[in-house]
Amino acid sequence: MAKINTIIFDLGGVLIDWNPEYVFLKAFNGDKEKTKWFLENICTSDWNENQDGGYPLAKATDDLVRKFPEYEEYIRLFYGEWEDMLGGAIEGTVDAFKQLIDSKAFKIVALTNWSSETFPIAQNRFQFLKWFEGIVVSGDEKTRKPFKEIYNITLNRFNITPEKSIFIDDNLRNIEAARQLGINGIHFKNPEQLKEALKNYQINLS
Incomplete structure (x- = not known):
């Protein structure tokens, strides 16, 4: 060697x-199942990794809101309250x-x-x-x-x-x-x- x-x-x-659950458990009033579902189906790790690769945050947010307009409030939390995901x-x-x-x-x-x-x-x-x-x-x-x-x-x-x-x-x-x-x-x-x-x-x- x-x-x-x-x-x-x-x-x-x-x-x-770093954990998005810090923001979304609060947003979903401590509901772990709802938080898990949201992060596996809407603001997914694949979606977030696309921004890690250089895609603009504002554009990524707007793209996802167009796809899931009923979740706009929560989608905008992802980068809007991103700092609170940092432990x-x-x-x-x-x-x-x-x-x-x-x-x-x-x-x-x-x-x-x-x-x-x-x-x-x-x-x-x-x-x-x-x-x-x-x-x-x-x-x-x-x-x-x-x-x-x-x-x-x-x-x-x-x-x-x-x-x-x-x-x-x-x-x-x-x-x-x-x-x-x-x-x-x-x-x-x-x-x-x-x-x-x-x-x-x-x-x-x-």
């Missing part, structure tokens, strides 16, 4: 708690990130599926985003995970050797795409599991 010299972090679901930092992962930074043994960058229109909100809220050597934001690149292009942009921009890097993401689909390019992957579930998985690469954190 090649010695690891680069760590690539996903952000949402790994370092930052806090996932502290255990931030702690691991800090230890990796302090070790000075790795190049550490981020690769995130995120709209360029909403990413500045996260940058203002989470100071640890400044610790990265660089962040590849899908909305800026007009492509997103799991498409090969965005991984290649990341590898080339930061002069990363795939076999010497680890990509950490909470979406298995994105990990599998990275592995196709020779990048080592850790499917993130929680901070404790991440620290255990890093031991497989001779990276020991407290």
Whole structure:
């Protein structure tokens, strides 16, 4: 196994708690079934990912309102109250990130599926985003995970050797795409599991 010299972090679901349920449970008066149905059938993850790939938020909202006019009030909440979908930092992962930074043994960058229109909100809220050597934001690149292009942009921009890097993401689909390019992957579930998985690469954190 090649010695690891680069760590690539996903952000949402790994370092930052982001969940549309925070907005829609409130909108639907705590009704979990209604919230689940709405997010699986109207404001779906596929729809949101299209904006992560660079599609304008206002246009996406209007498109969906035309398709489902009876849900206009709720559709407009998605980006209208998007900031309330941000929870806090996932502290255990931030702690691991800090230890990796302090070790000075790795190049550490981020690769995130995120709209360029909403990413500045996260940058203002989470100071640890400044610790990265660089962040590849899908909305800026007009492509997103799991498409090969965005991984290649990341590898080339930061002069990363795939076999010497680890990509950490909470979406298995994105990990599998990275592995196709020779990048080592850790499917993130929680901070404790991440620290255990890093031991497989001779990276020991407290």
